[in-house]
Amino acid sequence: MASHRKLRAAAVVCAAVAVAGPASAAAWAAPPTAVRAAVQEAAPVAPAPAPSPDPFADLTPDEIGDRAITATQSATSLRMAGRVTTDGQPLDIDLALNERDECTGLMKIGGGTAELRRVDDITYMKGDEAFWRVSMASQGMPEAQIGAAIELVKGRWLKISPGQAGSSDLSGVCDLEGLLASLDEDRAEPGGLVRGPDGEVDGTQVATLVKREAAEEPTAEEPTGEEPTGTATAEPEATEPEATEPEVTTVSVSQEGKPYILKMVKTGGEEPGSMTLSDFDKPVDVVVPPASETVDLSKLDQGTSA
Secondary structure (H helix, E strand, O other): OHHHHHHHHHHHHHHHOOOOOOOOOOOOOOOOOOOOOOOOOOOOOEEOOOOOOOOOOOOOHHHHHHHHHHHHHOOOEEEEEEEEEEOOEEEEEEEEEEOOOOEEEEEEEOOEEEEEEEEOOEEEEEEOHHHHHHHHHHOOOOHHHHHHHHHHHOOOEEEEOOOOOOHHHHHHHHOHHHHHHHHHHHOOOOOOOEEOOOEEEOOEEEEEEEEEOOOOOOOOOOOOOOOOOOOOOOOOOOOOOOOOOOOEEEEEEEOOOOOOEEEEEEEOOOOOEEEEEEOOOOOOOOOOOOHHHEEEOHHHHHOOOO
16 A cells, blocks of 8 residues: 555665665664564454444445545544565564654564654664664675674664754654555545455454455566577577566454544555554653763764764
8 A cells, every 4th residue: 555655665764864874774673572562463354243233334435445544644643553565575663653743663674673763853763783783784884884883872862853864754754644645545446445344453343445456467578689690509498477466455444433444454466564553643652762872863974972
């Protein structure tokens, strides 16, 4: 879904600026004891009987989808937790965000971990050694520099202030309005949605909407048009390119209270993933790390402490 793509892109930007300024790769992963259960594996919605009466009985699937997007976009805060795929690697996310572009939580991928907090337009990141090492190595930083930089940020929060490299892009990580606005890109063409079996998400009864995309046809290799010369050689055996598995997106819409989107699951395609939304309109408490536990982004280039 478009919201998955926007969130994934924001997360990559977030990790990118963490490496000595404007870097461009990320590595996030779960700590031994997470602050919260950061990642929920993609799982099918639990089947459940529909409530009586069905609040969506008189609506088409497209109308249910429109109401769900409108309700979800009205939220002043929420928590999103789940997994999306970027460049073939799973990216795990657990963030609480509000309409003031504040957020707190965890983001993780492939072997390293980072906590994230954003408040008053300042972003704080705290990664473990694996996170920093993988991030810096991915940028081609020499091992000697990596070791020195890790010592500088070990056990401390990296502080990225307005005007510093990547600070404006980082705002997208916690931009609740922007993330929810991207749901408009997911509004299907009329008739593009079908209603699946009702189910449950975390104990709440939901209606499920399913959208199927046609599988992409593999493209055959174009002939070069060149005539063979010299001694004839055996041509390599042709192999059929693999077709992409059809992309199926399933959206779970609450049947209780406001018709919020509670879960989005995408299978097939190149970017499968699952995201659960909860804690709508609940306060997001972002704690600013003590100054003694932070190091300014600019110090990474200088090699000195804050």
